[in-house]
Amino acid sequence: MISFTPTDEQTMLIDTIRRYSANDVRPVAHEADECGDLPDVLLRTGWEIGILPGSIPESMGGFGEEASAVTGVLAYEELAYGDLALALRLMSPALAAIPLVLDGTDEQRDHLLPLFLDETPPRVTAAIVEPGMFFSPGRPRTTAARQNGHYVLNGAKAAVPLAEGAEWLLVYAWNDGENRVDAFIVQGDAEGVQVGARDKLMGVRALPTYPVTLNGVCVGADCRLGGEAGIQFSRLMARSQVALAAMAVGVMRAALDYAIDYAKEREQFGAAIATKQAIAFMLAECAIEVDATRLMVWEAAWKLDQGQDASKEAYLAKRYADKAALMVADSAVQTLGGHGYIREHPVERWLRNARGFASFDGLAMV
């Protein structure tokens, strides 16, 4: 039966994250963006909410029933409503944990999943994006060649979150022997892994990302995620797309709420600017786009949870969100006029963050 009401449990989770976003995240988001880092205490408090352990099934040691994409997108929207950099950073362990849950072998799960149930987040991440404008997630240039029961990885990765000092990372590569994309568990200090200087980005400045090069990195066959079966890459892509699109909805909603409040306060020509159709219509269109994008995200996430192929829905939701997020954030800046351009108002940050979605591939996972 069609319904748009989250479960009671989901509603409780949403409320918790909403409070965290409002009380803990928002007050420090500006400073975090300016100095390019997030306070440890903020990350610890966020981790304690237990969003990721809630996505790890009890049978695998977590306290969730399943890795529900719907629950994930609800949580991610609220986190990103607080701050996108925080959301991406706090949930970066999911980049490794969710693929493990979905596609890992029993051994890999037993060995690695307990890490994600600790009180502090593990320093693990995933490397998907590659440098240059012609990157295609389904056809990475990084290669994995099978040699004597090992895989040898070669290539360059870009925008890898928290790569510096990572314990291990999941590296997506073209499996030459089988003509498919696979993911490999690579130790951060493995020979041939080189983490470059931290990226300087337009937005999400509190999220440290790095270029990573793999130069003849040799890993055991057991480091191939999913073992001989490998991963279901298109499903992982879909889960990444809905995760990012959900975060885009959070950014959009933040920008719209801020613009609405401002427009009702700000008076020009003797009346609040929100009473002018030029402003009111812009905000109304934004409101429609926020809801439309959210519904597309929810539909794709629901389909994933039904065990159906949601590649198409997730792809469309992500493309839609990339564009809608920019439109709404831009409208918010426009609503504030000159004030929107000043860094003291968060809308300018949200505009920089929103533009990022078009180039964020695989930076989040539900």
Next chain:
Amino acid sequence: MTISFELPERIAQELPMIEAVAENIMRPESRALDEREHERPNTFINMMWPVVRDQQKRALDKLAARAEGGEAQKRSGPGINNLRMTLTVEMLSWGDVGQYLCLPMSLLAGAAIEAVGTPEQKERFLRRFAEGDDPVWGAMAMTEPGAGSDTSAIRTTATLDPGTNEWVLNGEKIFCTNGKLALDESNGIVVVWATVDRSAGRAGMKPFVVEAGTPGVTVEKVEIKHGIRASDTASIVLKDARIPYDNILGSAEVVRPDKRSTQGFKGAMATFDASRPLIAASAIGVGRAALEFVKAELAEAGIEIPYNTPYHELSAIQADVLEMEMQLKAAWLLTLRAASLLDHGERNSLEASMAKTKAGKAVTWITQKAVEILGPMGYSREWLVEKWMRDAKINDIYEGTGQINTLIVARRILGYSSKELR
């Protein structure tokens, strides 16, 4: 509750039948009916009348049983009527919007009567849609030459004649969908909005049921239009048209405690809450028709639409088609939500206007794009795409233009009244 996009099974089972009607009954006559404007789509009407009539009968009988004091069956959980109608309208509009509009049923008149009529009125006015061999239509007359989006400016008057206890209606109504079918071609009804007190503004506006055959009521003209040519859009003149006192829907009292009361007007608005998702659904049906046609033609030319390809690997046409598809999906999901909320017994004014705004705009663009992509084929009257573009446009106009619906959304999200945000 849980978030779900699963269609109720009953609706899912019905859809293939409706699709068969759309494909086998509507599509084959689509072009001819468009070319021969105002010709009645009899094949479709005759096919649908028994189905619609029997449905209406079941609903009405249930209502009558309840009115007689029989304990209404307590329904457990939400209904599916609005969702069902939404999906039906989408599918029929995929077939042909002009023909779908000729669906022999009470439509907007019925919605108004359902919203504010008494049980007795429901029985008296709606029974005709539930029996007989000949199809019957209902219509709603709101717009006037001088009152479009500003419905509070209507000048049609209803004056009570105390001698006979009749309302006397005078005025001119335009853009009345199915006005001719209702008044001239069947024993139908038209819900006419008139003012009992012009000085009271919206509070003075009341809906009246005018039956076919009422002296003084004439269909003056049927508009020739850009699209939806199979559907009649009538001008109706009311000249000293007398109707019984009990034909007023809702209270005759003009309540204006704070000079802002809009009781009568709220009746019309409640009708819109139910009808706007249907207009959106209709838009989406045409949009889907155009999109599917474009994709089929492209596939024939060896161009597939990929769903896993980055921006830089897409051709311009592929990017356009993806955009069409996303826009359609966004509009559709907003529409499903608006309809579903009603079925859950929740208010949906905001969501209905969002859906209507988005669908009207998106599908206008989608169908225009389809004509562009298909080149000479798109522009040619040999195929239906140009017709779909013309048909689609109405959805951005009737039941409140995109702008009026945007205004409603704006007021809602800003918490402004119609006085505060004009």
